[in-house]
Amino acid sequence: MVSNEEAFFKELLSMYKIEAEEHLKAISSGLLKLEKTVKVMDQIPIVETIYREAHSLKGASRAVNLIDVETVCQSVETVFSALKHQQIDITPELFDVLHQSVDTVSGLIESPEKTEISDIMRKLTALEKTILSSSSKKTESTSARTGQEAEKIKQTKTISKQMEEPDQIDTAPESEPTIVASDDSTRSAMPKEFEKALVSDTIRISTSKLDSILLQTEEMLSTKLAVLQQSKDHKELLLEVATLRKGWEKQEVDFRGTAKEFESNGNETDSAMIQSQMLLINSLMLENLIVFKDFEDKLSNLSSLTDNNARSFGGMLDTLLEDMKKLLMLPFSTLLRILPKVVRDLSRDQGKDVELIVKGSTIEIDRRILEELKDPFIHILRNCIDHGIEKPDERLKNKKPKGGTISIAISQLSANQIEIIIVDDGGGIDPDKVREVVAKKGIISKSEADQLDDQEAVMLIFQSEVSTSPIITDLSGRGLGLPIVREKVENLGGSITIQTEVGEGTTFRILLPVTVAKFRGILIQVQDQYFIIPTTNVERVIRFNHEDVQLIENKESILMDGRMLALTRFQDVLELPEKKSIHPDSDSVRALVLSSADKRVAFTCDRVLSEQEVLVKNLGRQLIRVRNIAGATILGDGKVVSILNVPDLVKSAAKVVSVSTRRAKMEEEKLEKKRILVAEDSITSRTLLKNILESAGYEVQTTVDGMDAISALKSATFDLVVSDIEMPRMNGFDLVTKIRADRSTAELPVVLVTALESREDRERGIDVGANAYIVKRSFDQSNLLDVIKKLI
Amino acid sequence: MQDEAFFKELLTIFKGECREHVQTMTQGLDDLEQNMNSEKQIEIAEVVHRSAHSLKGAARTIGLVDVEPICQSLETTFGIFMRQKLTIPSEIFNKFHTAVKLLSVLLESINSEGKTEGEKSELMRIVEEISSQMVQYRK
Numbered sequence: 001m002v003s004n005e006e007a008f009f010k011e012l013l014s015m016y017k018i019e020a021e022e023h024l025k026a027i028s029s030g031l032l033k034l035e036k037t038v039k040v041m042d043q044i045p046i047v048e049t050i051y052r053e054a055h056s057l058k059g060a061s062r063a064v065n066l067i068d069v070e071t072v073c074q075s076v077e078t079v080f081s082a083l084k085h086q087q088i089d090i091t092p093e094l095f096d097v098l099h100q101s102v103d104t105v106s107g108l109i110e111s112p113e114k115t116e117i118s119d120i121m122r123k124l125t126a127l128e129k130t131i132l133s134s135s136s137k138k139t140e141s142t143s144a145r146t147g148q149e150a151e152k153i154k155q156t157k158t159i160s161k162q163m164e165e166p167d168q169i170d171t172a173p174e175s176e177p178t179i180v181a182s183d184d185s186t187r188s189a190m191p192k193e194f195e196k197a198l199v200s201d202t203i204r205i206s207t208s209k210l211d212s213i214l215l216q217t218e219e220m221l222s223t224k225l226a227v228l229q230q231s232k233d234h235k236e237l238l239l240e241v242a243t244l245r246k247g248w249e250k251q252e253v254d255f256r257g258t259a260k261e262f263e264s265n266g267n268e269t270d271s272a273m274i275q276s277q278m279l280l281i282n283s284l285m286l287e288n289l290i291v292f293k294d295f296e297d298k299l300s301n302l303s304s305l306t307d308n309n310a311r312s313f314g315g316m317l318d319t320l321l322e323d324m325k326k327l328l329m330l331p332f333s334t335l336l337r338i339l340p341k342v343v344r345d346l347s348r349d350q351g352k353d354v355e356l357i358v359k360g361s362t363i364e365i366d367r368r369i370l371e372e373l374k375d376p377f378i379h380i381l382r383n384c385i386d387h388g389i390e391k392p393d394e395r396l397k398n399k400k401p402k403g404g405t406i407s408i409a410i411s412q413l414s415a416n417q418i419e420i421i422i423v424d425d426g427g428g429i430d431p432d433k434v435r436e437v438v439a440k441k442g443i444i445s446k447s448e449a450d451q452l453d454d455q456e457a458v459m460l461i462f463q464s465e466v467s468t469s470p471i472i473t474d475l476s477g478r479g480l481g482l483p484i485v486r487e488k489v490e491n492l493g494g495s496i497t498i499q500t501e502v503g504e505g506t507t508f509r510i511l512l513p514v515t516v517a518k519f520r521g522i523l524i525q526v527q528d529q530y531f532i533i534p535t536t537n538v539e540r541v542i543r544f545n546h547e548d549v550q551l552i553e554n555k556e557s558i559l560m561d562g563r564m565l566a567l568t569r570f571q572d573v574l575e576l577p578e579k580k581s582i583h584p585d586s587d588s589v590r591a592l593v594l595s596s597a598d599k600r601v602a603f604t605c606d607r608v609l610s611e612q613e614v615l616v617k618n619l620g621r622q623l624i625r626v627r628n629i630a631g632a633t634i635l636g637d638g639k640v641v642s643i644l645n646v647p648d649l650v651k652s653a654a655k656v657v658s659v660s661t662r663r664a665k666m667e668e669e670k671l672e673k674k675r676i677l678v679a680e681d682s683i684t685s686r687t688l689l690k691n692i693l694e695s696a697g698y699e700v701q702t703t704v705d706g707m708d709a710i711s712a713l714k715s716a717t718f719d720l721v722v723s724d725i726e727m728p729r730m731n732g733f734d735l736v737t738k739i740r741a742d743r744s745t746a747e748l749p750v751v752l753v754t755a756l757e758s759r760e761d762r763e764r765g766i767d768v769g770a771n772a773y774i775v776k777r778s779f780d781q782s783n784l785l786d787v788i789k790k791l792i
Numbered sequence: 793m794q795d796e797a798f799f800k801e802l803l804t805i806f807k808g809e810c811r812e813h814v815q816t817m818t819q820g821l822d823d824l825e826q827n828m829n830s831e832k833q834i835e836i837a838e839v840v841h842r843s844a845h846s847l848k849g850a851a852r853t854i855g856l857v858d859v860e861p862i863c864q865s866l867e868t869t870f871g872i873f874m875r876q877k878l879t880i881p882s883e884i885f886n887k888f889h890t891a892v893k894l895l896s897v898l899l900e901s902i903n904s905e906g907k908t909e910g911e912k913s914e915l916m917r918i919v920e921e922i923s924s925q926m927v928q929y930r931k
Contacts (some may be wrong), residue, residue: 681842684806684850691798726845754849 009064016064020109023057025337026050027076028102032340035095043090049516051080068117069108075124076101082131097123099341174725207328207367214324216316217555219602221738222634224317227310229636234303241299245292252285325366325515333361335370335377342378343406346385353403354389360410365418366515369492373512380422380508381406381483386424388506398503400425413511420510428500431457438463458500462486487596487647492516493536521614521633524592525607526570530641532614532633537646539593539600541608546589558602560593565602567591568653573603574628574644596647603649616643624768625747628652673699674792675716679709679723679735680753687723689753696785706730710738713745719792721750722784725761733768740769749791753784799854803906806854807899809847816843816897817866821892825885829877837873844870854906862895862912865919869926878929884922891918 003472029707030050033635037043076098082088100120105116116553259278336358347354377597389395396402409421431454438460439446449457461481489496494512521532522541542560549556549567556567570576591602616631630645676698680686686702701716703709705727713721721739724730739745750770765773772787820840827833848863873877894915901910 293829682846682850682853683809684802685853687802688853691802715815726842726849728842 010674013064016060016066019060020057020069020105023053023060024102024106026053027057028099028341029337031095031098031102032344034090035344040086044084047080047083050116051077051084053129054080066108066111066112068115069105072101072105072108072117072120072124075121075128078128078131079124081284087131088127094127097127099345101347101703129353132691161336210328214328216263216400217321217324218615220317221321221613224314225613225615225636226638227306227313227636228600231303231306231310234299234306238296238303241292241296245289245296248289250283252282252289252724254284256282257448307682322515328367329364329515330367330370331362331364332370334359335374336375336408339377339381339408343381343385346382347389347404350385351391352385352389353392354385355403357405357407358409359407363410363412363418364514365512368516369512369514372488372492376485376510377408379485384422384424384426385480388424388428390427416514418512418514420508420512422508422510425505428502428504428506429458429461429498429551430502431500434458434460435603455499458498461498462496490536518613519616522592522611523609524570524605525609526574526605527576529576530635530639531570532641532643533592533594534630534643534646535611537594537596539595542591542593542602543588544591545587549589560602565593565600566653567602567604569604573649573652594646594650596650599650601650601653603653614643673697674719675699675701676788677709677712677718677721678702678726679704679706679721679732681724681727685724692785693722693788696788698788706732706735707740708736713739713742713748720788721748722788723750723752724752725752732770735764735768736768751784751787751791795858799906800904802854803902803904806850807902809850810896810899813843813847813850814892814899816840817892818889821885821888824873825867825880825882829879831877833877834874837870841867841870841874854910856902856906858908858912859895859899862915862919865923866891866895869923872926872929880926880929884925887922887925891915891922898914 027050030053034043034050036047037046054073054077058077061067061073062071072315079088079094079098083090088094097120101124104115104117104120107509108117158475219290255278259275259282262278263275287411287720308565331472339358340356343354343356384406386721389406390398390400392402395404404425406422406424409423411419411421413419434457435449435452438457439449444460452460462485486496489510489512492512492518494510496508496510498508500506520535522535522538524531524533542558544558549558550564551557552564557564558567589604590606590608591604592598592608593602614633617633618631619626619629628645628648629642630648631643632640633643634640676693678686678689678693678700680689680702681704686704690700690702701718703712706723707729709721709723710730711720723732723735727735730738732754736750736752739748739750749771750769751774752770753774754761762773771791774784774787817840820836820843823836824833824840827836844863844867848860848867851859851863894912898908898910898912898915901908903909
């Protein structure tokens with residue numbers, strides 16, 4: 001019963017969160033609109049909307065027992081009620097308090113334990129007091145009302161009359177270019193122009209349900225691949241049978257010829273018996289030939305049937321998948337409506353005046369793409385505000401309007417392509433400055449930088465660590481934002497370009513697919529193993545001779561398009577045991593040029609097999625994160641193959657070094673001792689472990705059980721944990737579970753050591769995420785040291 | 793691989809640990825007898841069981857292979873107390889006490905090479921008796 005109630009409350013709470021988010025967004029966009037609205041007449045309906053939103057949020061919060069939220073909402077409501085009755089004036093300070101209230105409430109809902117309300121409540125209470133005193137003053141001075149006030153009252157009357165028509169708020173002029181104009185977007189994800197017509201046909205389904213159906217649909221891809229494979233297998237079988245039948249046919253003809261010949265020139269005495277024998281064999285052969293033909297016909301039918309099925313199933317699935325993806329499309333407005341507040345906050349902090357204009361927010365795009373776009377948008381806006389838009393006095397000096405403008409325009413170029421253009425009218429990017437910075441950072445040489453034309457030079461700001469900003473601020477200047485933008489956009493299968501005019505402004509142009517593209521991968525073979533590389537990360541596949549490989553700074557490199565490209569072997573990066581290449585005598589080397597963010601590396605492999613559609617499977621909860629591996633997939637023939645993580649590979653490639661440098665590096669590492677945490681309740685075993693590990697050169701800290709180990713992990717960092725299984729208070733399994741659950745230690749290697757080996761225990765150890773499971777063997781702990789050496 | 797001095801130190805530590813475990817087991821057996829067939833019984837059994845298990849591990853650590861099966865057998869029988877509420881005749885408890893007593897004598901007899909010098913046939917016999925009698929209580 002209790003758990004039922006709990007489950008119900010949980011559901012209630014999640015529904016509340018969705019509702020609260022809508023109210024908060026409405027309040028926040030209302031506030032922004034109110035700030036821009038000068039005429040008292042236009043202010044009234046906005047105030048009314050916010051007032052109602054705050055009121056509804058208060059009620060909803062009471063229902064789920066969120067007292068703090070209720071309290072804040074109550075005060076906000078009071079303020080708006082006062083605004084409605086014009087008991088207080090609209091001032092910038094007032095807006096600050098109100099925006100802060102919205103932030104506090106959303107904090108209270110997201111992480112109540114971390115949010116303090118005392119500060120905001122103090123400000124709100126102060127406001128309420130002013131309201132109280134001003135309202136009493138107002139009643140006192142009623143008789144002495146000035147003409148202006150009388151005018152105000154008159155306005156209020158007209159407005160309140162209009163207020164009775166509920167549509168008033170929603171019919172904000174369509175031409176209003178900012179997104180805040182579309183208040184109704186907070187009430188429904190539907191773009192305004194469709195809303196009225198579709199109201200009765202629209203239902204609300206939780207996205208998790210839709211996601212689950214999409215996932216199931218995507219799963220069917222493996223069936224499609226399997227059926228295609230089957231159809232191929234059938235065709236091959238048919239070919240074999242046909243060859244066999246033809247051979248048999250020929251045999252039969254030959255045999256008949258031999259029999260005839262024998263009949264004509266055989267001698268009389270022994271021919272009778274042999275002749276009858278031959279006749280028998282011939283008839284048997286004919287019989288078999290008929291069976292063969294029959295078999296072949298049936299197989300041929302079956303083959304064309306599977307072929308048809310594979311074709312129609314594939315076609316149906318493709319359509320279904322496309323439609324499913326369309327179901328999950330959302331208008332840009334769901335993302336864009338958070339931006340006005342971002343712009344407001346950032347520009348205020350910078351003491352700049354910035355207006356955001358948004359066009360095309362009703363255009364729809366795959367929800368999964370939209371979610372990924374949030375960070376890029378914020379990074380670009382930050383760049384525009386921090387580096388682009390100048391301070392007001394500087395703008396006036398350059399004969400520009402005091403306030404800067406950033407505009408976001410979204411348009412659909414074709415059925416599957418969307419264009420986003422973000423323009424600021426700031427100072428632009430100076431290509432010479434970029435050239436200077438990249439040369440200074442050593443990304444390219446000075447002479448190379450000078451050869452670049454302006455456009456190429458400006459594109460370099462997408463490289464990491466390139467920032468033209470002279471100082472690093474909290475906002476930007478580290479040169480990280482734009483590389484992230486490019487990486488995200490490219491991961492989504494899109495592209496980004498930039499155009500800039502010094503003194504005039506900067507334009508970012510992003511091209512994106514409408515739906516998440518089908519995942520395609522290239523199947524390669526390395527030694528005896530197969531891997532899939534995501535096609536989007538493969539720049540090209542190359543082939544060259546061994547002689548073309550050059551050693552540069554002790555690293556193998558290859559010349560491509562006039563530039564040297566580092567060459568790495570997949571087996572080195574993936575740390576595969578050295579095995580014979582499948583064709584050792586071949587003169588040529590095959591390699592894939594992989595790119596991630598701004599780095600390119602060529603990886604050699606043994607064979608490049610095919611490029612195909614792939615269904616990505618994640619690795620399951622036992623493997624939260626595996627370096628170099630992004631997931632797995634099942635090929636049409638049932639083979640399970642790892643999908644490689646290209647950003648990881650490129651990073652790992654930098655670490656794979658030539659033998660001589662590797663040795664030097666090992667000595668270097670020795671200087672810095674690795675730290676190991678030991679959890680073991682038996683003091684004897686603990687002492688022994690400490691001794692063994694210390695003599696092997698590790699720094700060791702011991703703890704007596706899991707709980708002890710957890711607190712040790714909180715106060716210091718370790719490179720590895722060695723833990724017993726059976727321990728009081730918290731056993732080894734629970735310890736591993738805890739370690740994996742904590743983000744800061746999720747990748748920390750853990751070795752479980754136990755006295756007795758049991759299969760269940762080992763499996764459980766793997767389940768909870770231990771990296772190794774070792775059986776204590778009295779004194780000989782060399783296996784433990786071997787394992788540790790492998791892990792760190 | 794380990795030097796002698798360290799081994800000697802380890803032996804001293806091990807003996808200390810043994811005494812602790814023997815103490816825990818003796819005390820635990822008394823408590824068990826008084827709390828038969830109650831929730832408490834299971835709690836106590838867990839402590840005794842872990843003690844036997846740790847002792848086994850520690851013995852293995854210093855290479856005392858002959859003590860290991862005895863500890864294993866004790867661990868298994870204590871395990872029976874952990875799984876369900878029981879009523880065990882005091883006659884078996886007496887045997888448990890004797891076994892723990894003999895085990896402690898055996899462990900005290902460890903020489904500087906880490907080998908037991910005491911007699912263990914009697915201990916083995918009792919431990920075997922205990923497990924054959926306890927089998928009937930096993931679920």
